[in-house]
Amino acid sequence: MIPFDYQRADDAASAVATVAARADAAFLGGGTNLVDRMKLGVDNPTLLVDISRLPLNAVDVQPDGSVHVGTNVRNSDLAAHPVIRAHYPALSQALLAGASGQLRNLATTGGNLLQRTRCVYFQDVTTPCNKREPGSGCSAIGGYTRYHAILGSSPECIAVHPSDMAVALAALDATVVVVGPDGERHVPVTELHRLPGAHPERDTVLAHGELITAVHLSPTGASRSAYRKVRDRASFAFALVSVAATLEVTDGTVTRARIALGGVAHKPWRASRAEELLRGAPATEDSYRRAAEAELADAVPQGENAFKIPMVRNTLVSVLRELTPTEEQR
Numbered sequence: 091m092i093p094f095d096y097q098r099a100d101d102a103a104s105a106v107a108t109v110a111a112r113a114d115a116a117f118l119g120g121g122t123n124l125v126d127r128m129k130l131g132v133d134n135p136t137l138l139v140d141i142s143r144l145p146l147n148a149v150d151v152q153p154d155g156s157v158h159v160g161t162n163v164r165n166s167d168l169a170a171h172p173v174i175r176a177h178y179p180a181l182s183q184a185l186l187a188g189a190s191g192q193l194r195n196l197a198t199t200g201g202n203l204l205q206r207t208r209c210v211y212f213q214d215v216t217t218p219c220n221k222r223e224p225g226s227g228c229s230a231i232g233g234y235t236r237y238h239a240i241l242g243s244s245p246e247c248i249a250v251h252p253s254d255m256a257v258a259l260a261a262l263d264a265t266v267v268v269v270g271p272d273g274e275r276h277v278p279v280t281e282l283h284r285l286p287g288a289h290p291e292r293d294t295v296l297a298h299g300e301l302i303t304a305v306h307l308s309p310t311g312a313s314r315s316a317y318r319k320v321r322d323r324a325s326f327a328f329a330l331v332s333v334a335a336t337l338e339v340t341d342g343t344v345t346r347a348r349i350a351l352g353g354v355a356h357k358p359w360r361a362s363r364a365e366e367l368l369r370g371a372p373a374t375e376d377s378y379r380r381a382a383e384a385e386l387a388d389a390v391p392q393g394e395n396a397f398k399i400p401m402v403r404n405t406l407v408s409v410l411r412e413l414t415p416t417e418e419q420r
């Protein structure tokens with residue numbers, strides 16, 4: 091690891107000013123991803139500004155029922171919070187599906203959203219990778235692709251976004267509160283992460299020095315919501331595919347579905363085409379399957395990951411079936 095300086099931030103404004111002023115400075119949350127990347131030589135910041143002790147660590151329920159989650163709320167605490175468990179179960183389930191107990195105790199909300207891909211070539215500095223070194227090539231194309239994208243990739247990069255939590259937040263229409271040198275702005279989670287296009291080195295729409303201070307959950311809640319992750323091991327493994335969904339059904343008809351897919355793209359993939367097809371459709375397995383197939387119509391497998399297409403379809407159908415109210419619940 092290359093030597094670096096460490097500063098503990100006194101407040102958000104000075105943390106932003108310090109990082110924005112230096113191209114080689116980075117915010118430090120729980121450090122569970124950034125420090126790994128530094129050890130691997132993937133990132134070499136020369137200044138870490140530790141924001142993990144700023145008082146941005148509360149889960150506040152607002153008078154209108156919306157929920158404000160400070161960026162330093164640890165993944166374990168957010169997953170266990172009674173309001174999250176009761177009204178946003180998909181979020182609690184997604185958090186508990188990620189990493190391990192010890193990691194979740196350290197990992198912060200903001201850091202989890204901004205963790206970087208685990209593409210093996212991105213993490214191996216001896217191989218070409220356009221995300222790590224723009225213009226060097228993509229070793230994954232034609233290489234080991236079991237974990238790679240089937241939707242929205244580009245000839246420059248086929249990596250997937252790794253966060254489980256981000257997939258749930260995308261389905262829940264959550265918004266990220268960001269503070270930068272020019273003030274505060276709010277970014278929907280669905281627009282925070284980018285597709286790779288010609289610039290896979292840019293994971294998100296954030297500028298250098300912009301700090302996530304909170305995540306905002308809308309008051310509509312989503313007590314009928316779920317997150318399902320399919321992976322190679324029962325724990326401590328990133329998603330092969332995942333599905334976060336909410337479902338509202340009236341008199342046997344879907345009135346609203348919100349769906350996001352993980353493990354399939356460079357960002358949490360909001361399944362808008364499936365949602366559109368489901369609106370007004372009978373709440374049946376047939377409708378769910380048709381919607382899943384429409385969403386996957388443009389999927390392009392990469393080498394050995396063609397299995398993801400039926401895996402997404404079956405997982406999505408299964409999650410929607412689970413969320414469909416039974417006779418007794420109607």
Ligand SMILES: Cc1cc2nc3c(=O)[nH]c(=O)nc-3n(C[C@H](O)[C@H](O)[C@H](O)COP(=O)(O)OP(=O)(O)OC[C@H]3O[C@@H](n4cnc5c(N)ncnc54)[C@H](O)[C@@H]3O)c2cc1C
Nearest residue numbers: 119120121122123124188189197198200201202204254302
């Ligand atoms: C072995 C292992 C297995 C894992 N498995 C999973 C899994 O299955 N699913 C899953 O979702 N995750 C998994 N994780 C990832 C883990 O959840 C992340 O490492 C963690 O959430 C990152 O949070 P952090 O606070 O430690 O971030 P850091 O490592 O501190 O930061 C991550 C990035 O975000 C930036 N950053 C941090 N906070 C902010 C902020 N507030 N504003 C702007 N930038 C910021 C940092 O500069 C850095 O680039 C795994 C991690 C490990 C090590």
Ligand code: SF4
Nearest residue numbers: 209219228247248249
């Ligand atoms: S898929 Fe993306 S991250 Fe992986 S090697 Fe290719 S360019 Fe790099």
